[in-house]
Every structure is written in structure tokens, then in C-alpha cells.
Amino acid sequence: MSKTRTTALPKDLYQRAFVESVKKLDPRVMLKNPVMFVVEVGFFLTLLLTIFPDLFGGASDRLYNGVVSLILFVTILFANFAEALAEGRGKAQAESLKKTKQDTKARRLAKDGTIQIVSATELRKGDLVLVEAGELIPADGEIVAGIASVDESAITGESAPVMKEAGGDFSSVTGGTRVVSDSIRVRVTADPGESFLDRMISLVEGAKRQKTPNEMALHTLLVSLTLIFLIVCTTLQPIASYVNAALPVATLVALLVCLIPTTIGGLLSAIGIAGMDRVTQFNVIAMSGKAVEASGDINTIILDKTGTITYGNRMAAEFVPVGAGTAAELNRAAAQSSVHDETPEGRSIVELAKKQGLSASELELPGSLGVEFRAETRMSGTNLANGVLIRKGAVDAIKAYVREQGGEIPADLDEKTSRIATAGGTPLAVAEGNVILGLIYLKDTVKPGMRERFEELRRMGIRTVMCTGDNPLTAATIAREAGVDDFVAEAKPEDKIALIRKEQAEGKLVAMTGDGTNDAPALAQADVGLAMNSGTAAAKEAANMVDLDSDPTKIIEVVAIGKQLLMTRGALTTFSIANDVAKYFAIIPAMFMLAIPQMNALNIMGLATPQSAILSALIFNALIIPLLIPLAMKGVKYTPMSASRLLSRNLVIYGGGGILVPFAGIKLIDLLLVGLNLV
Numbered sequence: 001m002s003k004t005r006t007t008a009l010p011k012d013l014y015q016r017a018f019v020e021s022v023k024k025l026d027p028r029v030m031l032k033n034p035v036m037f038v039v040e041v042g043f044f045l046t047l048l049l050t051i052f053p054d055l056f057g058g059a060s061d062r063l064y065n066g067v068v069s070l071i072l073f074v075t076i077l078f079a080n081f082a083e084a085l086a087e088g089r090g091k092a093q094a095e096s097l098k099k100t101k102q103d104t105k106a107r108r109l110a111k112d113g114t115i116q117i118v119s120a121t122e123l124r125k126g127d128l129v130l131v132e133a134g135e136l137i138p139a140d141g142e143i144v145a146g147i148a149s150v151d152e153s154a155i156t157g158e159s160a161p162v163m164k165e166a167g168g169d170f171s172s173v174t175g176g177t178r179v180v181s182d183s184i185r186v187r188v189t190a191d192p193g194e195s196f197l198d199r200m201i202s203l204v205e206g207a208k209r210q211k212t213p214n215e216m217a218l219h220t221l222l223v224s225l226t227l228i229f230l231i232v233c234t235t236l237q238p239i240a241s242y243v244n245a246a247l248p249v250a251t252l253v254a255l256l257v258c259l260i261p262t263t264i265g266g267l268l269s270a271i272g273i274a275g276m277d278r279v280t281q282f283n284v285i286a287m288s289g290k291a292v293e294a295s296g297d298i299n300t301i302i303l304d305k306t307g308t309i310t311y312g313n314r315m316a317a318e319f320v321p322v323g324a325g326t327a328a329e330l331n332r333a334a335a336q337s338s339v340h341d342e343t344p345e346g347r348s349i350v351e352l353a354k355k356q357g358l359s360a361s362e363l364e365l366p367g368s369l370g371v372e373f374r375a376e377t378r379m380s381g382t383n384l385a386n387g388v389l390i391r392k393g394a395v396d397a398i399k400a401y402v403r404e405q406g407g408e409i410p411a412d413l414d415e416k417t418s419r420i421a422t423a424g425g426t427p428l429a430v431a432e433g434n435v436i437l438g439l440i441y442l443k444d445t446v447k448p449g450m451r452e453r454f455e456e457l458r459r460m461g462i463r464t465v466m467c468t469g470d471n472p473l474t475a476a477t478i479a480r481e482a483g484v485d486d487f488v489a490e491a492k493p494e495d496k497i498a499l500i501r502k503e504q505a506e507g508k509l510v511a512m513t514g515d516g517t518n519d520a521p522a523l524a525q526a527d528v529g530l531a532m533n534s535g536t537a538a539a540k541e542a543a544n545m546v547d548l549d550s551d552p553t554k555i556i557e558v559v560a561i562g563k564q565l566l567m568t569r570g571a572l573t574t575f576s577i578a579n580d581v582a583k584y585f586a587i588i589p590a591m592f593m594l595a596i597p598q599m600n601a602l603n604i605m606g607l608a609t610p611q612s613a614i615l616s617a618l619i620f621n622a623l624i625i626p627l628l629i630p631l632a633m634k635g636v637k638y639t640p641m642s643a644s645r646l647l648s649r650n651l652v653i654y655g656g657g658g659i660l661v662p663f664a665g666i667k668l669i670d671l672l673l674v675g676l677n678l679v
């Protein structure tokens with residue numbers, strides 16, 4: 001099975017990016033990037049002066065104008081190329097995803113039970129379809145009946161099939177994936193054009209890309225700087241004529257372009273696109289750049305327990321009678337409470353009871369009614385035809401329920417509950433009427449490597465909180481085993497939201513990972529909501545990121561990429577602005593050398609002639625863009641350390657480098673120009 005995460009051949013990628021960067025020269029496109037737009041205006045101006053050297057009166061040097069014009073043109077192309085290159089990978093990926101979108105036939109179940117063969121594009125939300133082994137699932141949906149192994153490689157790139165089953169947190173299926181064995185009945189949850197695959201395509205294509213808040217702020221700064229330098233350069237002319245220095249228009253344009261932040265202006269959008277792309281390479285689909293950016297500033301991460309920290313296939317391992325309840329009674333009641341329970345927990349309870357010798361006749365309950373499990377009640381059960389109510393659920397929930405019915409709590413319940421919980425298991429109490437018969441021991445396993453991963457988050461300065469519907473003892477055991485900083489037990493969906501709101505009210509940015517429908521509201525409330533691809537459609541809908549590998553600790557990579565994204569922007573902005581120092585020393589003396597010979601004292605770089613100084617600065621200004629493309633695409637290296645240390649380290653590297661590098665670069669270009677007899 002092939003991975004979809006293919007990328008176009010590098011050569012092809014560069015060719016396409018080149019074509020795109022020429023197309024982007026359209027001034028209407030350039031206008032979106034004011035810094036580079038100013039460069040383009042400068043290019044047209046100097047081009048005009050090359051054709052009509054005396055356009056503004058007084059003959060100017062045609063060749064000089066032409067050379068300045070050419071360098072400006074190349075500068076714009078370099079900036080466009082950076083953006084096109086960053087976009088290229090996503091476009092290639094979108095194309096390969098589109099290939100997996102094929103029109104399939106679906107077997108739709110009509111209300112009267114008949115089966116109609118229809119095209120997948122005719123399916124609408126709410127339709128029921130049958131899918132059997134070997135067939136493609138025609139649309140996104142939720143399994144309402146059956147269990148199947150599904151090959152999701154078309155979406156996730158992972159070739160091992162995954163089990164999907166009705167009920168619980170593993171019930172959602174994605175259109176375009178293939179059923180490998182068994183058959184399922186699926187309720188369609190997305191209309192055509194709104195499927196997960198459609199959303200994924202438009203995301204990697206960048207079709208709906210919008211500027212993120214951080215980009216907007218930076219954008220405003222860059223525009224302000226450009227305006228300031230525009231004013232400075234236009235007022236230079238009258239000052240110059242006052243000291244009798246004739247400033248050629250091309251020189252003023254060159255000065256302006258050197259001073260405005262073209263480096264960061266040319267690379268800004270490439271940095272953002274590349275950041276999104278890096279997240280995608282980790283098999284995480286980010287719904288917006290804003291989400292990736294926010295993850296760089298996360299203070300707290302809230303994780304669901306079951307299915308997130310643990311594998312989530314909670315299986316009944318043991319029945320533990322309490323009070324006057326006998327093993328046989330508990331066995332029967334536990335199974336009867338689960339006959340209608342389609343969750344993996346429910347089915348495993350029936351399995352265990354049968355294994356322990358329960359006869360099949362005890363499970364035939366004509367006229368009985370199922371009470372579905374809900375995260376709010378944390379109970380499920382069966383209403384028997386004879387009026388007896390059987391319930392199972394979280395121990396505190398069942399205790400409250402039994403007390404309400406005037407029942408007694410068996411003396412040994414708490415002690416036996418603790419035994420299961422301290423072992424990390426989930427205890428479910430079983431009640432028939434108002435009598436608690438015993439406990440079901442549900443076993444689950446903490447995923448390997450959790451402790452190391454949470455340790456890494458701690459080094460990043462991020463607090464981890466496990467939030468579970470389970471009881472405090474189980475929660476404490478699992479929390480200790482996994483190594484999270486804190487936990488909240490017996491949490492209902494609204495408690496998860498309340499916890500997130502509380503953290504946010506303290507000014508913290510909160511990430512949440514989860515997989516269940518009960519996690520959906522919290523995933524939506526969090527600044528970064530990372531849903532597991534294995535999770536329910538509701539969870540994936542509410543989240544702003546989906547991990548295709550369903551690995552909750554992937555949030556670490558996402559946080560690192562977010563931090564890298566913010567740091568890369570900051571570093572290149574610092575570098576871009578620090579560059580101006582060297583350019584001042586190159587250009588200002590050159591401009592005034594003829595009129596004010598003393599200015600030559602400022603020519604500390606010993607540049608050959610005024611013209612070579614200006615051209616060297618301008619050439620450096622152009623070349624630095626492609627030289628920094630690899631850094632913009634790969635991102636500044638991130639190692640977990642405190643924010644203030646990171647900041648001062650980056651200031652030294654990129655601020656210091658930004659001042660020193662252009663001195664060397666401009667001098668080198670000047671020597672080259674002289675050596676080649678070009679000036």
C-alpha cells in the first residue's frame with residue numbers, strides 16, 4: 001500500500017515554483033505584499049528611466065538605471081519564488097489526494113429496507129449505507145451497526161488496517177477509505193463537498209489561507225517601516241540639492257529598497273505556509289495557520305484519559321460481587337445491563353459473562369429497552385419488560401442512583417472499588433433495582449513512552465492535566481503511571497470546558513486533545529483542539545487539528561513547530577531590520593561623496609566607487625532572500641528552554657548576525673564587481 005504523503009520531484013517543484021513566481025509579478029497580486037509592491041514600483045520607475053534617461057530632466061546614466069532595474073526585478077522574483085516554493089508541496093499533495101477522490105457507488109438503505117445503488121455524490125447527511133469487505137466507504141460517517149477493519153492508507157498513509165466499530169469512540173469512518181473485512185452499516189455525516197477529504201484538500205492547497213493574527217501584526221509593522229523610509233527617501237532630494245549634491249532617482253530608489261524590510265517582507269508568507277506544511281508532514285491536519293501559531297504559545301495541555309493516554313479498548317476483566325450479591329447474580333445482571341450497549345465496554349462485558357458460563361437464554365430479553373451510555377449520566381442499562389431496571393456505570397453515579405431509589409450501599413463496595421481503581425482499572429458498579437450486586441473491572445493500558453513525552457513538555461514549560469470521567473483513584477494511578485502534572489477526575493463534558501475557561505481566564509493558552517463526542521465542546525473551546533483521527537466525527541468537527549495517527553502526544557511536535565514558526569518570524573524580522581546598519585554605511589557616504597568629501601570617513605568598508613557601493617548593497621539585498629529560503633522553510637532550530645533565554649539567544653544570533661553579515665557580504669560583492677571590471 002502506498003503512502004499518500006508523496007511530494008513532487010524536487011526538480012519539478014523548482015520548475016513549477018519558478019513559473020508561479022513569474023505569474024505572481026502581476027501588480028494586483030503584489031499589492032497584497034506592500035513591501036514588495038514598493039520594490040515593484042521602483043522597478044517600473046527605473047525601467048522607465050532606462051528607456052527614457054531624461055524623464056525627470058537632466059540626463060541620467062542609462063546603463064546604471066538598467067542595472068538597478070534588473071536587480072530590483074530579480075529581488076521581486078526571489079521573493080515570489082520563496083512563496084511559490086512553500087506553496088508547491090501543498091499543491092502537489094492536494095493533487096495526490098484528489099486522485100483518491102473517485103466516484104464510488106454506494107448501497108443506500110431506503111426507509112422501507114430496500115437497497116438502492118446510487119452514486120456517492122447523491123448521498124446526503126443522515127443517509128444509511130451498507131459497506132462490505134473490499135468496498136470503498138462512499139462518504140464520511142459513523143458506524144451504526146457492525147464491526148470492520150478498515151484500510152485508511154488513502155488518508156493517513158498508514159497501511160495497517162484499523163478496527164472500527166459501532167458505539168464508543170472508534171465509530172467514525174472517512175469517505176475514500178476501504179473496508180478490508182466484515183461489513184458495516186454507516187450513517188452519513190457529511191454532504192458532498194464538505195467531507196474530511198475535501199477539507200484536507202483545500203487546506204493543503206492553501207485555498208483558504210488567511211493571515212494569522214501574528215502575521216497581521218508583523219504586516220502592520222512592515223508597512224509602517226516602509227512608509228517611514230518612503231518619507232525619508234523622498235525628503236532626501238531637497239536636502240541633497242541644498243548641499244548641491246545631485247541624487248539620481250535610481251540611487252534614491254536603491255536606497256529605499258535597501259532600507260525597507262524586503263528580507264522579511266519577501267519571506268513572511270513562505271514562513272507561514274512552510275509551518276503549516278511541517279505540521280502536515282507529521283500527519284497532523286491543521287485547519288488554520290492560526291491554530292499552528294497558537295500552539296507555539298501553549299501553557300497548558302488538557303488530555304482525555306481513555307483512548308488518549310491509554311489505548312482505550314477498555315475490556316471487562318473480572319466480576320467482583322459485593323454485599324449480598326452472588327457471583328452468578330452479578331454475572332447475569334452485568335450482561336443483561338449490556339445487551340443493548342453497543343460500546344466496546346458493553347460488548348466485552350457480555351463476552352466475559354458468556355465465557356464464565358452464562359446461558360444464552362438469559363440474554364434474550366423480549367420487550368426490554370436499552371438505556372444508552374451518556375457522558376452526562378455516566379451510566380447505561382436495560383429496562384426489563386417486567387419493570388425491573390438494571391443499570392451499570394461509574395461507581396459514584398450508581399451510588400447516587402441507588403440512594404435516590406431508597407437503596408442501601410453495601411459496606412464492602414468502597415474497599416473493593418479502591419482495589420480496582422488503585423490498580424489503574426475502571427470500576428463499574430452494577431445495580432438491579434435499588435440493590436448494588438457488584439463491580440465490573442474494566443482494564444486498560446497506558447500507551448508506552450508517555451512518561452518521556454510528558455517530561456519533554458515539562459521542559460518546554462507546559463503543564464499537562466489529565467481530565468477524565470473516571471473515578472479519582474483510577475485517575476491518580478493512571479496519572480502517576482503516565483507522569484502528567486495534574487488530573488481532574490469524575491469530569492463531565494461541562495467540567496472539561498470549565499477547566500479550559502478557568503485556565504484561559506488566567507491568561508493562559510490551552511490545548512486539548514481528545515477523541516470522544518463528549519470531548520467535542522472542550523475541543524472547540526480550547527485555543528488548540530487536537531482530535532484523534534480514530535475519534536468520533538463530532539470531535540473531529542469541533543477540533544482545529546486532527547492527528548491522522550491518533551497519537552495524542554503529537555501535540556509536542558505541533559507545539560515545537562508552532563514555537564519554531566513564531567521564532568523564525570521573529571529571527572528573520574530582527575535580521576532584516578539589523579541589516580539596515582551596514583546598508584547605511586554603504587549607501588549614505590556613496591550618495592554624498594562627491595558633494596561632501598568628508599563623508600568618505602563613513603566609508604568604513606572601503607568600497608571602490610559610489611556606484612559599486614550602491615549596487616553591492618542592492619545585490620546583497622536581493623541575494624539574501626534566496627539564501628534565507630532554506631531557513632524560512634525549515635524553521636529556526638528549536639530546543640526546549642525558557643522563553644527569555646530563547647529570546648536573548650536569538651537576539652544575539654540574528655540581531656548580531658544581521659549587523660555583521662551584510663558588512664562582509666557587501667564588501668565581497670564590491671570586490672567582485674571591481675575584480676570583474678564591472679564598475
Ligand SMILES: Nc1ncnc2c1ncn2[C@@H]1O[C@H](COP(=O)(O)OP(=O)(O)OP(=O)(O)O)[C@@H](O)[C@H]1O
Nearest residue numbers: 304305306373375378379380392393394468469470
Ligand atoms: N458503556 C458504559 N456504560 C456505563 N458506564 C460507562 C460506560 N463507559 C464508561 N462508563 C463510565 O463512565 C465514565 C466516563 O466515561 P467516559 O468515556 O465518558 O470518560 P471520559 O470523560 O471520556 O474520560 P476518559 O475518556 O478520559 O476516561 C467512565 O469512567 C465509566 O465509569
Ligand SMILES: [K+]
Nearest residue numbers: 257258260262
Ligand atoms: K531591504
Ligand SMILES: [Mg+2]
Nearest residue numbers: 304306307516
Ligand atoms: Mg473519552
